[in-house]
Each structure stands twice: as C-alpha cells, then as structure tokens.
Amino acid sequence: MYISITAQKLGGDYSQSSTDFVEYLEKENQSLEQESQEHFFNQYGDEIEAKDVVKEIDDNTAKLKKKEPKFYSITVSPSQFELRKLQNNSEDLKKYTRAIMNDYATSFNRDINGKPITVDDIKYFAKIEHQRTFKGTDKQVRENQPFATKILQLKQDIRKIENGQLEGDIKKLKFQISKLEAEAPHQQNxxxxxxxxxxxxxQSHIHIIVSRKDTFNSVSLSPGSKHKASEVVMHGKLVKRGFDRDSFFTKAESTFDKTFGYKRNYAESYKSKKDFIKNPKLYFTTLLGLPASEKAIAFKMLAKSGVPIASIPTNQVQLALKTIRYLKRGVEVAIKSGSIGI
Structure with a gap:
C-alpha cells in the first residue's frame, strides 16, 4: 500500500480554486464511454458531478489566508498483491475509501464542540482511477532515455535525407532504429x-480531495500540521492539536487487511518501512528470520520492486554495515513503490 498526503499547490500549476485539480482527476473519463466512467463520491453519496465538488471545496474556506492550502490531496495506491484480493475493483475501493476516511478522522487529536472528530466532520470527495502512465521521472523512462535520444537523431537524419538536406542510406538508418528499439533495457509488450x-x-488507485475546513466551515483540520498529536495550554485552557500520520497509515493498512482478509507479509508492511528507516540491521534480521514460505514471498516482493536480491545477506555474519549501505538505496526505492510501503 502506498499512501501520500499532499497540500494544495499554491501558484504554479494550481490556482486558489480547486478547479484545475478536479479537472485533472477527470482526465481518465475523457477517453471512456459514459457507462465506463468513474464519478466522484463521498461518505454517503455516489455519482457527484465535478462542478459540485469544485463548489463544495471552494466555498468551504472561511478565514483561510491566501497562502494557506484550501484542500489536501490523498492518493491511495494498493499494490498488485493487494489488488488481487478485490472482487470488484471499483466497489471494493469505494468501500475501502469510506473505511479509511473514518481512520483519517480519528487520527486528528482535536475536538469540535467538545466531541472527538468523526468522518461526519470531514468534507471530502474521492474518485477511483484504473490507469497509470509512465512519467519522465520513472526509472524505466530514464534508463531508456539514451536510446530514445539516439532514435530521435536517426529519425531526424531520415527526414533530412528525404528532404534532400543530407545524403545517406534510409534503409540502414531504419535498421539501426529497430535495433535500438529492441536493445532498450525496459520493454512492455x-x-x-x-x-x-x-x-x-x-493500476487501480484512489484520489481523495479533502477540504482544509470541517463540514461546517468553522474549524481548520490540517493533516500537514507540524504538531504531532499533543496537548498544549493556550489562554489558560488545555487544547488538543495535531494529526498523527503514523496512526493513520497504520490504521489504513489494518483496515485493508480486515476488510478484505489480506494476509500481509512483513516486507510490505508499514512496520518494515519504519524498521528500515530507524534500524536497517533489524529490518534485515527480521526479514531473514521469517518462516521459509513468508521469506520466499518477501523476496519475491522485493525483487519485483527492483532490489538486488542476490546481494541480500543470507546469514547473520553477512549483516555487515557495508552490505547494508550497499542495499540501502535499492530498498529505499522499493519501500517508496506501491508494493511495500506507505
């Protein structure tokens, strides 16, 4: 499971309104027939129109300063292993979204009118998407780039030959292009x-747009708060504050497992990510200590994410700092992937 929480961009790509972001989330529908399109939904409603999402978010910004985010974006990307447990991608992911928005609400260490925050206090809209495209920052695209550059140059040479600007053998150049296409390290179909x-x-995943203000437009609820769940005395009163991301990520993972009967492997757990960051040696020790069947699955997940499996230590003696440092970069990439991290 990979979950990210991002504040609205102010300036640049996104304006003060949520219009651009909502239109971005509508992009997949543009290439689909009406019956295949996915619509916005929230805790209690389905098939909510994009214009209504924009209005609800934009009208819910009382007392927020110009440079403060008006909304947050939550992206939830189950791994291929997790998606296989779903019977119906769209309906199951809607069910999961509504469940984790309860987890989101309870991760705020705040009260509204003396009562703990519930999902009824959260104004949000979500949308399921089923497609992803390779980005220029993806490893596959970056490592194929030298081949792409050479292919582009050859194609330009062919056009110049055709226009009489250059002499050369077009057939030979086309053969070189075909060879480069086949030699590129990353292929699909x-x-x-x-x-x-x-x-x-x-590639099914979830996009959620969450208003910064509660449903009554009176209280600011920021999951990007610098304050972890804590209490502080302000004006002589004890005030709760903060959002516990660690709690939210843990709950979201547990909710998926309980909802869909998913048996989570250590290598894809949120705990493994924390172990790796805080104590890499503990991470590898735990990995090696798994029962044989679970360890085999863990190594399969890591390999799928690009970790050099052949270099992973096979016993305690090999758990040297030098080996761990060598593997750290590969595992960091895997932990950021949708397969094994939040």
Whole structure:
C-alpha cells in the first residue's frame, strides 16, 4: 500500500480554486464511454458531478489566508498483491475509501464542540482511477532515455535525407532504429517504454480531495500540521492539536487487511518501512528470520520492486554495515513503490 498526503499547490500549476485539480482527476473519463466512467463520491453519496465538488471545496474556506492550502490531496495506491484480493475493483475501493476516511478522522487529536472528530466532520470527495502512465521521472523512462535520444537523431537524419538536406542510406538508418528499439533495457509488450505509455496490469488507485475546513466551515483540520498529536495550554485552557500520520497509515493498512482478509507479509508492511528507516540491521534480521514460505514471498516482493536480491545477506555474519549501505538505496526505492510501503 502506498499512501501520500499532499497540500494544495499554491501558484504554479494550481490556482486558489480547486478547479484545475478536479479537472485533472477527470482526465481518465475523457477517453471512456459514459457507462465506463468513474464519478466522484463521498461518505454517503455516489455519482457527484465535478462542478459540485469544485463548489463544495471552494466555498468551504472561511478565514483561510491566501497562502494557506484550501484542500489536501490523498492518493491511495494498493499494490498488485493487494489488488488481487478485490472482487470488484471499483466497489471494493469505494468501500475501502469510506473505511479509511473514518481512520483519517480519528487520527486528528482535536475536538469540535467538545466531541472527538468523526468522518461526519470531514468534507471530502474521492474518485477511483484504473490507469497509470509512465512519467519522465520513472526509472524505466530514464534508463531508456539514451536510446530514445539516439532514435530521435536517426529519425531526424531520415527526414533530412528525404528532404534532400543530407545524403545517406534510409534503409540502414531504419535498421539501426529497430535495433535500438529492441536493445532498450525496459520493454512492455515488446515495445520500448516511453513517457506517456500506459502501464500494463491492474493500476487501480484512489484520489481523495479533502477540504482544509470541517463540514461546517468553522474549524481548520490540517493533516500537514507540524504538531504531532499533543496537548498544549493556550489562554489558560488545555487544547488538543495535531494529526498523527503514523496512526493513520497504520490504521489504513489494518483496515485493508480486515476488510478484505489480506494476509500481509512483513516486507510490505508499514512496520518494515519504519524498521528500515530507524534500524536497517533489524529490518534485515527480521526479514531473514521469517518462516521459509513468508521469506520466499518477501523476496519475491522485493525483487519485483527492483532490489538486488542476490546481494541480500543470507546469514547473520553477512549483516555487515557495508552490505547494508550497499542495499540501502535499492530498498529505499522499493519501500517508496506501491508494493511495500506507505
């Protein structure tokens, strides 16, 4: 499971309104027939129109300063292993969204009118998407780039020959292009992976837009708060404050497992990420100590994420700091992937 929480961008791509972001989330529907389109939904409603989402979010910004985020974006990306447990991607992911928004609400260490925050206090809208495309920052695109550059140059040479600006053998240049296409290290369905190409397999994921203010437009609820769950005395009163991201991520993972009967492997758990960051040696020790069947699955998940499995220590003696440092970069990439991290 990979979950990210991002504040609204102020300036640049996004304006003070949520319009641009909502239109971005509508992009997938543009290429689909009406019956195949996914619509916005929230805790209690389905098929909410984009214009209504914009109005609800934009009108719910009382007393927020110009440079303060008006909303937050939560992206929830189950791994391929997790998606296989779903019977119906869209309906199951809607069910899961509504469940984790309860977890989101209870991760705020705040009271409203003397009562703990519940999902009824959260104004949000969500949308399921089923496609992803390769970005220019993806490893596959970056490592294919030298081939792409050479192919582009050859194609330009062919055009110059055709226009009489250059002499050369077009047939020979086309052969070189075909050879480079085949030699590119990252392929999908026999084709060189390029930016904008749709990723194969089940790519279902969830986008959630959450208002900064509560449903009554009276209290600011920021999941990006610098304050962890704590209490402070202000004006002589004890005030609760903060959002516990660690709690939210842990609950979201547990909610998925309980909802869909998913048996989570250590390598894909939130705990493993924390172990790796705080104590890499403990991470590898725990990995090696798993029962044989679970360890085999863990190594499969790591390999799928690009970790050099052959270099992972096989016994306690090999758990040297030098080996851990060598592996750290590979595991960091895997932990950020949708397979094994939040």
């Amino acid at each position: 026999g084709k060189r992976i390029v930016q904008g190409m749709k990723k194969e397999g089940n």
